[in-house]
Amino acid sequence: MSAGLDTRPGAPVPPPERPPLFRGLQGLVTRIHFYAGLFVGPFLLVAALTGLLYTLSPPIERWMYADALTAPVSGPELPLSRQVEAAVATQPGLPVTEIRPSREPGATTRVSFDADLPESYSRTVFVDPYTAQVRATLDTYAEWLPARGVIDNLHRSLLLGAPGQVYTELAASWLAVLTLSGLVVQVTRRVRRRRERLLPRTGGSSRSRLRSWHGAVGVWASVGFLFLAATGLTWSQFAGANVGALRTALDWTTPSVSSTLPAAGGDAAAPVTGAATAPVAPRAVPAVAQRVLDAARADGLSGPVELTPGEPGEAWTVQQTVRSWPSQQDSVAVAPATGTITDRLAFADWPVAAKLARWGIDAHMGLLFGTVNLVALAALASAVVVLVVWGYRMWWLRRPTRPDGSRGLAGPPGSRERPSPAAVALVGLAAVAAGLVLPVLGVSLILFLLVDALVAARRDRQTGEPAGLTRPGRGRARPRASG
Incomplete structure (x- = not known):
């Protein structure tokens, strides 16, 4: 007999307790x-x-590729054009896709080429900035050297x-x-x-x-x-x-400078014609790279940068590459024929959502706080x-x-x-x-x-137990009292 229950004949039977809405x-x-x-x-x-x-890949990179990453300081750095010229000579016929001048004293200059490799891979030549001697040639993955590229792909997709x-x-x-x-x-x-x-x-x-x-x-x-x-x-x-589509719909994408070259007279809407539409000849790339870098430096772009050649009829872009805190990601667009700045974008002007995405990704990659x-x-x-x-x-x-x-x-x-x-x-x-x-x-x-x-x-x-009678932490169900 259950305590508190009236079991006399004819006594009213209380209605069963209503179970909680989200029981279980x-x-x-x-x-x-x-x-x-x-x-x-x-x-x-x-x-x-x-x-x-x-997380161990940075020291692994520095140890495995010390010859490619470093060069003994032997005087002032040579002009970038001399360094790029030395790299281009080793890869005849291949278009240049990116140039990263030496980041600091003792670091090499990187010149990357489109060598018809798998997606995100480039042929990169490492040049001594003091002697213009080629230190190494490696197939790099994005900005990473081969070992870190393998580790990155292993973590991302199991290769x-x-x-x-x-x-x-x-x-x-x-x-x-x-x-x-x-x-x-x-x-x-x-x-x-x-x-x-x-x-x-x-x-x-x-x-x-x-x-x-x-x-x-x-x-x-x-x-x-x-x-x-x-x-x-x-x-x-x-x-x-889906996340990319959502960011696009909400205008949270990472902004970039416009690579469109203005026509004569400064009318950006007018079509570009003449020599500006012609591709930069491989032999002219070193001189154009020097012109573009000088223009970006004169415009205030300091620190480590990367130069990206544009398509025929487009400007080259120069962007700061400091992704640690505080981030330096300012960029400019430069007309390759004249060295004129055609567009500017400061990291301070990025939308807040784009900044948060940049910082979040960099923190996930271990870049934001070193x-x-x-x-x-x-x-x-x-x-x-x-x-x-x-x-x-x-x-x-x-x-x-x-x-x-x-x-x-x-x-x-x-x-x-x-x-x-x-x-x-x-x-x-x-x-x-x-x-x-x-x-x-x-x-x-x-x-x-x-x-x-x-x-x-x-x-x-x-x-044989009715569903829902068992309570958590109990081995058996407690039957309801009957009349």
Whole structure:
């Protein structure tokens, strides 16, 4: 007989208590965190380990390519035209795509060529700025040297090209889901003292200590994880395209100077004709490069810069390349025939959203704050590794069957709690909304909800328990009192 219930014959039967609208939502979020950690963990481990390797790429580059990157200071630097001329002589017939004058004393000048290599790759000649001697010729990836290019592609796509970028989107998007669901689990779980949500326990069983450390480290690293996920998605295949389209629609794209050359009389709308439309002959590139650089320096563009030749009839562009803090990204457009500045763009005039995107990407790449940035990235990558390992260890300790014959727990936290339709609908709507921007996440989350519903239905058939009667943390359902 249940306490407080009138069991006399004819006594009115009180109506059953209405279950909460989102009953089981916490258990559903917990199961998402548990199973996602199991199945996405290998992808996160690969992303974290390759990201950790990426943080070591700057010293690896300096060690492997010291001869290409440096030159003994032996007097004043020669004119840029002499340096470019020496590089062009080694690559006859190849068009110049970029010129990076020596950044500092003792650094070489880079001259890149279009050598019909895979996308983003260039043939780069490294020239001693003091003697105009070629120090090395390498096939570089964007601004990175070969070793860093391999590490970058390994982290981004597992060296598989476009198909491999699906792994990036899967890892980055689920890193965000695991972080947010982990915060929910950590904040809502029962603890003896509130500080245990932020500080790990030192006592208790092995599994309870692991769970405490797992939760505490996850909370402290959560902001960094969300940052890595958000910025990492910009390089993914599907989500990256959607993010790019959204930035374009909101006018958040990175601005650039106009390469259009004004016609005679200064009318920018008039068509450009005559010699200005002719391509720069390879033998004239060194002299044009010197003219363009002198014009940019005279206009106030200081520090390390890159020169990019324009198409026939277009201006050359010169842009500062300091991506550390404070960033120096001013740029100018220069008419190659006359050395006249035709357009200017200061980094201070960039839209706020474009600046934030620039800083976010540079921070993700370890460029914004130098060594401190790389150390922070290494710490976050290490945190991902230990959290995944701890997660698998906790799963192993709670596995249902063990070699000694003892039995662990029957399932993940919250596995005995059937979510209400409203709770499932809420998570389903979130999955659909996420799928509009993050297709891989949306599809995989919807698949999880379907599998979770099938597993719950199968469990109900096996146990014979009506759905929804089991409470979290209890091994059996508590039957309602009858009249």
